[in-house]
Amino acid sequence: MANDHHPAHRVQAGLWKGAAVLGGAAVVSKLLGTLQKIPLQNLAGDAAFGIYNIVYPIYILILTLATAGFPIVVSAFVAERLKDGRPGDARRVLAVAAGVLAVSSLLFFVLLYGGADLLAGWLDSPKTAPAIRSVAYALLLVPLLAVLRGYFQGRGDMVPTAVSQVAEQLVRVAVMLTLLLYYVRLGAGADRIAAGAMTGSAAGAAAGFLVMAVYWRRRTRAAQGCPARPAPTEPLGPLAWRFLKAAVPVALGSLVLPLLTMADSLTLPGLLRAQGWDEAGRLYAIGLYNHGQPLVQLVALVATSLSAALVPAMAEAKMLGAEEVRRRAYAILHFTWVVGGAAAVGLVSLAIPLNVMFYESPEGSTAMALIGSSALFSAVNLVTGSLLVGLGALRAPAVHLFAAVGLKLALNAALVPLWGINGAALSTVAAYALAAGLNLWALQRRTSLVLPAGAFLGRPLAALAVMAAALLLLQLIFGEFPASGIAEDARLAQTALALGGVGGGAAVYAVCLFRFRVITRSRLAELPKGGDKLVSLAERLRLLPKT
Template identity: 45%
Template sequence: MGKQPRGGTGSTYVEGALVLGLAAMVSKLIGTLQKIPLQNIAGDGVFGIYNAVYPFYILFVFLATAGFPVAISKFVAERMAVGDEAGARRILRLSVVMLAIAGLCGFLLLYGGAEHVAGWMGNMQTVEAIRSCSYALLVVPVMSAVRGYFQGKANMVPTAVSQVAEQFVRVATMLVLLWLLTSRGASEGMVAAGATFGSAAGGIAGLLVMLYYYRKERRGRGALVSDLVVQDTKGPPSLSIRSQSSSQMAWQLVRYAVLVCLGAIAVPMLSIVDTFTVPNILASMSRTELEAMTEFGIYNRGLPLVQLVGMIVSSISVTIIPAITQAQHTGSFSQVREQIAVMLRWFWLIACAGTLGLVLLAEPINIALYQDAAGTATMMWVSCMTLGSTMNIVTGAMLQGLGKVNAPAYHLFVAIAVKIALNLWLVPSLGMNGAAIAGVAAYSCAAILNMVVLYRTLQLRLSWKEFVIHPGLLMAVMAAAVGIILFGLPWLFNVLGIPSGRTSALLVTLIGVMIGVTTLMFSAMKFGVIRAEELRSIPKFAKYIPKLQQIGWLKK
């Protein structure tokens, strides 16, 4: 029997979730900062083109990988649960070949069909940007396969480092090209193309990081990266999957991965709905192409904030699937059901707090990031997407881990239908606010449907006290604390003679976030919403629990 996986304990997955959550926060903060110079230097027109094209690229990435990282992590976790190291590596080799072919096909389709896609969008200025980002499809799918392999082994460090490296190189490339193209007076379409090309550079960086970690792992076993394409003859025959043909394994991976993909593309698909409907609706309202993209750019100011929370939650959620898979194989499913209830409660608090914080701080965030308060009301509505988006991601991952991969996919189609219908109804009368309200309704619909299936599958016991009363109390305390900062700091700045502007707005935002997070954390511990036994599962945190109980901040 091979060595047991390092992901065999719940604490390992919690540690992995924390690692990925931190990496996602860092990488998304880098990505958010990227959009500030893009909008500040190039203007809302280029910003609109970029935000119209980028979700389409993300959609193609999802289609090219077809949910393979999640599928790979699940099947690798199954192999590691029975000590079949050779089987796990065979899954990786097959996945790399399949995803490399899928990525090449995606590149050819997106590059060759750029003009057709731009025509469907109703804006030919997006052609070069579409072609520019298509190059990333040559490397990103392979990188995703290797990430899934390490996630299935509960080793989240390679993925975390790869995420940060990918984002850092992507942003650095974008900023260099942005400076070069704008200084030479390039067209708005070409400037946007330079911005989107950063995706390819970032993908290369991320892939190199993953190959470094794979080589490091293989060196420990006396092999090199070339093992990716060389048949493995190691591993216990009684436990391995060598009895299956490559075609059988490929079919199992594709079948599971496609269903996962359909449930995972909610964010890019709903953004694609906006891309294909909002500019066309605005054009029918006598807007020029540039005016339509400018309005669309203002609408997209709030989306990076929603995606920041979603990225963190999504990165953490990838640990849920292999954790549930291994628990099912080791016969501890009842314990996982209890853990799922705890995770739901924690993520519900995170989603509520994130939504409330973004709504309250929408105006100072808007000014701090984008120089003015244009579209603040829309940003507040967009911020409300955080709640539904977060819970959709979490409940979808839980259903996938339980084998209910069809349900999130079906619910996605319902959400898309809701989004299209409400866009067509609300945008002509409410403008960008209508598009944001449609997004709130679509995300909420998908999350509620996922929750219903999850509740029925696990027979969960969810109390009003834990999911309504306690969160409501915590949100009231948090709102009061942030409200004091929101209104008190500008008054103090005025008394001190500090002029209003981006600097003061940034200070209000940063202090408001810190006060909000601190207030929420200590209130949750004080009122017993977060319990001592739950905090003990967080690596290296247990030693602080007695001290917190001694000073009365944590109930015993």
């Protein structure tokens, strides 16, 4: 018991508590950011939804270029100087980073705002220009917000970052919905409505910055009563150079995933125009194409939440030996495959009722089903990438994503002229499958991990097949009930079908996982928390025989 009070244990507990706070805030923020897209389409229509989905990936790419790497490096530099007893130099790191990002954020704002019409022309979508100008304002604040977050994280205080993340998303969604309702009531065009929606990003950034400023002010006031703080000793010029040398490579490496999501923004409008689509038709089609993205992102959110804990877990396993690394990697991959496979099959099987439930119309359901199937590969890619990073293979996931970007661009050029948005959806599936496959190959080479065909293919696929058959039967029986008088409103009926399918499919799949021995008593018992209780529950439900 005494060991719990050892400084090392207190530090480790603090680190895990901080990671949990940040992880929880990230989940809430991403959930809000993902779900906001559904009311956008419902209120504004697919043309405005298409504009939003062309512009937003470009904003994320530029934002990543402007800020990615800086919070991490600020955090590391601040923590290092505080550890060495140099708080003055820690504050100087903040000043250097803020100065660098103030210049870069102003530069990117001028380029994006002033070049909005030119960029919209390159995208073959002139109606995106107002939205590009609206989102440019966020670039004035987000980089400085990122620096402040990095500074507090370097001091071991994760709460300001977590609170500001949630505040940023809440204000962003609130402003977006308010302006949506305002412009829709005015009868504004799709370009004006989408620009109003993008204004939410700037408002959210302002809210997040205000929260961080309040925390900074509180900290400054608290420090006024303390003894005089030592002045900085580190020369400004060499510090700025070392900071940039550390931050720029991280920022460039972080560009890969936004590049993959931006591939459609760069290629789809031009490819559709070449097929004879006018601008209104192109934007409408791109809106339909993106119906499935929020649902896949929800699945990825689960994988991302898991991934946050994987890097330290695998680093710890590496110190315990190769066998422990293989054991943990196997368990994590098995869980990802079981959950990701079910999500993919569910999104494919229920594409039409889910499409009507969320977006009112069955249009684009084929593309939605195809994109839904990428949920499995997206989850595997995220998890295997985190496993590789935890094992020290820092560059491999980025290299594999670069290969996926190349495949995505090539397949878009080949398939969109043949099948339109369905071709783009197929290329998305192929790109994520390639990234996941390469990550898995690299992981197996690095760890000598063996994935038995029965455990990873045969039995799980049998369970997924039964689940898919059950969902198909459910739709055959109840798919026509609006016409039978059970429900007058088709959307309400499809919503009931979708929700019933999710619940019923999950129940059937759970039973099959036990019956086909995908999940066993020993696997449940190995869980670190609540394993015995889950075994007991499975016995009461007769999913496991009583011992």
